[in-house]
Every structure is written in structure tokens, then in C-alpha cells.
Amino acid sequence: MYLLKVFHTRSRFFYTALLLLGIINSVTYSFLLLFVNKTISGEPIPLFPEYDWAIFSGLLLISIVSTKIFQSYIVKLTQDILYDYELNLLEKLRVTAYFDFQKLGSQRVYTAINDVRVLSIAPEVLVIIINSVVVILCALAYMCWVSPLGGLAMIGIMIGVLAFYVLRNNRIRKDINKVRDLQDSYYKYLQDLLNGFKEIKMSITRNNTLFGKFLKVNRITAKSLGKRAAMQYLDNELIGRYSWYIALGLVIFVLPRITEIGAAEVVPFIVVVLYLMGPLSALVGIVTHINNIHIAVDRIEKLEKDIRAGENIRLLDSSSHVLDKHFKSLRFEQIVFEYFDENQNKTFKLGPIDLEITGGETIFITGGNGSGKSTFVNLLTGLYTISDGAIYFNEHRISEDTFAEYSNQFSAIFTNNYLFEENYNAFDIQEENGELMEYVQMMKLQEILQINKEQGNISTALSKGQGKRLAMIYALMENRELIVLDEWAAEQDPVFRAYFYEVILARLKAMGKTVIAVTHDDHYFHHCDRLLKFDYGKISHDTKINLATKSQISAMPR
Numbered sequence: 001m002y003l004l005k006v007f008h009t010r011s012r013f014f015y016t017a018l019l020l021l022g023i024i025n026s027v028t029y030s031f032l033l034l035f036v037n038k039t040i041s042g043e044p045i046p047l048f049p050e051y052d053w054a055i056f057s058g059l060l061l062i063s064i065v066s067t068k069i070f071q072s073y074i075v076k077l078t079q080d081i082l083y084d085y086e087l088n089l090l091e092k093l094r095v096t097a098y099f100d101f102q103k104l105g106s107q108r109v110y111t112a113i114n115d116v117r118v119l120s121i122a123p124e125v126l127v128i129i130i131n132s133v134v135v136i137l138c139a140l141a142y143m144c145w146v147s148p149l150g151g152l153a154m155i156g157i158m159i160g161v162l163a164f165y166v167l168r169n170n171r172i173r174k175d176i177n178k179v180r181d182l183q184d185s186y187y188k189y190l191q192d193l194l195n196g197f198k199e200i201k202m203s204i205t206r207n208n209t210l211f212g213k214f215l216k217v218n219r220i221t222a223k224s225l226g227k228r229a230a231m232q233y234l235d236n237e238l239i240g241r242y243s244w245y246i247a248l249g250l251v252i253f254v255l256p257r258i259t260e261i262g263a264a265e266v267v268p269f270i271v272v273v274l275y276l277m278g279p280l281s282a283l284v285g286i287v288t289h290i291n292n293i294h295i296a297v298d299r300i301e302k303l304e305k306d307i308r309a310g311e312n313i314r315l316l317d318s319s320s321h322v323l324d325k326h327f328k329s330l331r332f333e334q335i336v337f338e339y340f341d342e343n344q345n346k347t348f349k350l351g352p353i354d355l356e357i358t359g360g361e362t363i364f365i366t367g368g369n370g371s372g373k374s375t376f377v378n379l380l381t382g383l384y385t386i387s388d389g390a391i392y393f394n395e396h397r398i399s400e401d402t403f404a405e406y407s408n409q410f411s412a413i414f415t416n417n418y419l420f421e422e423n424y425n426a427f428d429i430q431e432e433n434g435e436l437m438e439y440v441q442m443m444k445l446q447e448i449l450q451i452n453k454e455q456g457n458i459s460t461a462l463s464k465g466q467g468k469r470l471a472m473i474y475a476l477m478e479n480r481e482l483i484v485l486d487e488w489a490a491e492q493d494p495v496f497r498a499y500f501y502e503v504i505l506a507r508l509k510a511m512g513k514t515v516i517a518v519t520h521d522d523h524y525f526h527h528c529d530r531l532l533k534f535d536y537g538k539i540s541h542d543t544k545i546n547l548a549t550k551s552q553i554s555a556m557p558r
């Protein structure tokens with residue numbers, strides 16, 4: 001039923017198509033039954049007996065053509081659903097707030113994408129369901145017509161088997177759901193293995209624990225649940241098939257004894273019971289797929305719901321520019337951000353913070369580990385949304401509508417920055433690009449970077465420090481006035497580090513950039529205009545840097 005709903009929501013002709021196919025096939029199957037039984041008993045068919053061969057061929061042709069049309073329609077519909085589910089998921093994901101994405105975990109996205117693939121079996125499943133159900137209904141109706149008592153007995157057996165199936169199936173479904181949950185954590189451990197491969201190789205304990213206590217246990221549990229589900233499916237199939245043999249036994253041995261049914265009626269009954277074996281085992285065979293589809297749709301929708309429950313950041317509409325691109329000032333008024341654990345207990349509070357940044361300033365942010373610097377950077381760049389207070393960009397209060405545009409005013413390089421292999425920014429990557437080459441020189445990467453003009457990208461096979469320098473080139477090519485750096489210089493060698501604080505920062509200032517950099521390099525603190533020190537989620541010192549304050553900096557507690 002669930003699957004039908006999914007199809008109906010995508011195509012309003014779905015139920016009509018289903019009904020049409022059902023009617024056509026039921027007429028065909030009923031006539032086929034009649035043909036077979038009349039031939040066995042040596043009687044002519046009731047209507048136009050002289051054209052029996054033509055009616056037979058005509059009905060078969062109509063049934064084949066209508067099934068073919070329905071199949072094509074369902075295949076197209078399923079492909080549309082697959083495409084929509086996958087893209088919808090990604091579409092929702094790209095507007096999800098970063099904080100909610102962190103909570104969601106990438107492993108759930110991977111399993112959901114795999115779940116979408118499960119739906120590709122839907123057309124086959126649907127056609128089998130329709131044809132089998134129609135054959136069964138026609139056959140039962142035919143049996144009731146031949147002998148009402150016998151027909152009712154058959155319906156009774158079928159209802160009994162069905163009830164037994166539904167009951168067992170619910171149990172199997174629970175197991176499969178657990179297997180899918182295990183799949184989520186399996187992807188998480190797999191990511192740990194792949195992303196932390198170096199760390200895993202460096203410790204036998206880590207290697208053994210991750211493999212033995214997590215990956216292996218996960219797979220073993222999944223295996224035993226999967227095995228149990230598969231065994232139950234097989235048992236179901238066995239019981240389903242043999243209960244029909246019992247029905248056959250009843251028809252042959254019991255029915256003639258308890259009713260007045262004669263040999264003439266028993267023969268058609270036997271033919272019908274045998275005729276039903278095919279569709280019945282087809283139905284039993286696809287229960288696994290029906291369950292998988294049901295669970296997949298459930299999980300995809302649950303993920304979609306979780307994504308929707310998070311905060312959606314309205315993407316920047318390229319035509320609307322509310323904010324003045326030339327940066328003059330940024331003002332935080334009593335901004336607050338809080339972290340909570342699973343039990344909704346507050347674990348960390350940043351703020352309330354009052355701060356004003358003016359265009360062209362070079363600001364350093366310092367403070368102990370866990371004092372809230374990165375959290376502040378996430379709020380500053382719009383990766384996190386404030387839970388209280390207000391942000392004014394060029395005196396324009398940032399709202400939900402302008403949030404994405406606000407975020408787009410910053411070029412940011414985070415501590416664990418990711419360099420994309422593809423040129424998603426559509427930069428003009430070629431040696432003839434003077435601006436690019438100027439930045440390459442500024443970052444002293446002339447001899448190192450491999451520029452691929454055809455593919456329009458730069459190889460990311462670089463050392464960590466070089467990678468950060470390439471990230472800076474890209475940040476400058478974004479041509480934004482605000483640059484945020486989170487411990488950018490930490491991976492640079494001492495010579496380049498000095499060059500960064502003494503030369504690059506001055507050049508950025510000359511270019512009109514406002515730089516906000518998290519740094520622990522107290523040796524270079526005098527190269528900023530202003531030093532913000534964070535302590536327990538608050539700005540404990542906001543110091544303007546000039547010659548007079550240099551000595552003050554060295555006296556500051558660290």
C-alpha cells in the first residue's frame with residue numbers, strides 16, 4: 001500500500017493505470033481459465049464457440065500489450081522517483097545549516113543514497129503484485145462460481161496463510177530495520193578507517209580495536225540478523241507453497257466427501273489450484289523486495305524529515321543584493337550561541353558578545369583551547385546562526401533573508417580546510433591569468449603548483465602548508481573584502497610564517513582587506529591592529545595595538 005501511495009503522489013494517473021491493467025488482465029485470466037477448463041471437460045466456451053481460437057489469441061494480445069504499456073509507464077515513473085528522491089535529498093542537504101549537518105553525520109546520507117537505489121526494483125515488484133493478485137481473485141471467484149462452499153474454503157485457507165504472513169513479516173521487517181541501523185554505524189567506522197588510515201597503521205591497539213570491536217562486531221551482528229531474516233523468508237516461502245499443496249489435498253480428498261461436488265467439478269478445482277501456484281510463489285518471492293522498498297522509503301523520508309527539522313539557510317539568489325558589497329562595519333550586539341548535549345543540557349555558551357569591526361582592520365583572535373574562538377569564527381562567517389542578539393553588516397541588520405548573502409561576504413580558511421579537486425568556483429585557472437600568477441608569487445608557489453589549463457584546475461597533491469597557501473590564493477581570487485583565517489600560519493615553516501605576518505598581512509591591508517585571524521603566534525601579535533582575547537566564551541580583552549600597547553601585550557596573561 002505504501003508503495004502505491006508513493007507512486008500515486010508522483011502521478012495522478014497511477015491508480016487509473018493500475019485499475020485498467022487489473023480489469024484487462026482479469027478478463028484475460030478468467031477467459032484463459034474458462035478455456036482450459038472447458039477444453040478439459042470437452043465443452044465449448046459459452047460465447048462465440050466457433051471463434052474460440054480468435055478470442056484466445058485476441059485476449060492474449062491485449063494482455064501482453066497492456067502489460068507492456070503499463071511496464072513502460074511504471075519504469076519511467078520509477079526512474080523519475082529515483083532521480084527526484086536523490087536530488088531532493090541533496091537539494092535539502094545543501095541548504096541545511098552547517099551545525100545541523102554536523103549533527104546528522106555524513107554516514108546517514110551515504111546509506112540514504114544507497115536506499116534510493118533499492119527502489120529501482122519497484123516496477124518489477126508492482127507488475128508481479130498486480131498480475132498475481134488479479135489471477136488469484138479471478139481464480140477464487142471462479143471457484144466460488146463452480147462450488148460456493150469449496151470457493152469459501154479456499155478463501156479461508158488463503159486468509160489464514162495471509163494473516164500468518166503479515167505477522168511473521170512484521171518481525172522480519174524489524175530485523176531488517178536493525179540491519180539498516182547497523183549500516184549507518186558501519187559507514188561511520190568505515191570512514192574512520194579510511195580517513196584515519198595513517199593513525200590506524202600507527203597503532204596495533206587502534207587497528208585491532210577498530211577492526212575487532214567495531215567493524216567486525218558490526219558485520220557479525222548484521223550477518224546474524226540478515227541470516228535470521230533470510231531464514232524466516234525461506235520458511236515463509238516453504239510454508240506458503242506447502243499450505244497450497246494442503247489446499248490441493250483438501251480439494252482432492254476432503255471436498256468430494258463433505259459437499260455434493262462431483263468429479264466434474266473437482267477437476268476444474270484442481271486445475272485452478274495448480275494454476276494459482278505460479279502467482280502465489282511469485283508473490284511470496286517478492287515479499288523480500290517489498291520489505292526492502294518499504295524500509296528504504298521509510299528511511300529516506302525520515303532523513304528528509306530530520307534535514308527539514310534542522311535550520312534551512314535560504315540560498316543566495318544571485319539577482320538579489322541587499323547588502324552593500326563594500327565593507328564598512330560589522331557590529332555584533334549581545335550575540336549568544338550555545339551547545340547542548342543529547343539530553344539538552346547546555347555544554348558551552350559563547351557570549352553575550354558586543355563587538356564592532358571596521359573595514360580595513362587586521363584583527364587577531366587568541367585565547368586558550370576551548371575558549372570559543374572557532375565557535376566565534378563559525379558565527380562570524382555565518383556557518384552557525386546566533387541563538388540570541390543581532391548582527392549588523394554595514395548597519396544592515398542580518399535576517400533570515402540576508403543570511404546567505406552575509407555569509408558570502410567572507411572568504412574563510414578553516415583549520416581543517418578542504419581543497420576541492422574540481423574548480424567549483426569557476427576561476428580562470430591558466431598561466432595567462434595575471435591575477436592568479438600574482439597571488440601564486442605572493443604565496444611563493446611558482447615552482448610548485450601544477451596548473452592544468454585544459455581541466456581548469458590546480459593539482460592538490462601538496463604538503464599541508466602548501467595546501468593552506470593554495471587555499472589563500474583561492475580566497476583572494478574570490479575577491480571578497482573580509483578574510484577569516486583560523487590558525488592559517490600554524491602549518492607554515494618559520495620563514496614563511498614570518499613572511500606571512502610581516503609582508504602578506506600588510507599587502508592584504510593595502511588591498512583594502514579586513515583580516516580576522518585566529519592565531520597563537522604571540523611573537524607576531526604586534527602585526528595586527530587589534531587583539532581580541534577569548535576566555536570561557538567571552539572576549540576578556542579587546543586591545544588596540546600601537547607602539548604603546550606592545551609592552552602591554554607581552555604582559556597579558558597567556
Ligand SMILES: Nc1ncnc2c1ncn2[C@@H]1O[C@H](COP(=O)(O)OP(=O)(O)OP(=O)(O)O)[C@@H](O)[C@H]1O
Nearest residue numbers: 102339347348367368369370371372373374375376
Ligand atoms: N560541534 C560541537 N558540538 C558541541 N560542542 C562543541 C562543538 N564544537 C565545540 N564545542 C565545545 O565548545 C567549546 C569551545 O570550542 P571551540 O572549538 O570554539 O574552542 P577554540 O577556542 O577554538 O579551541 P581550540 O584553540 O582548541 O581550537 C569547547 O568546550 C568545545 O567542547
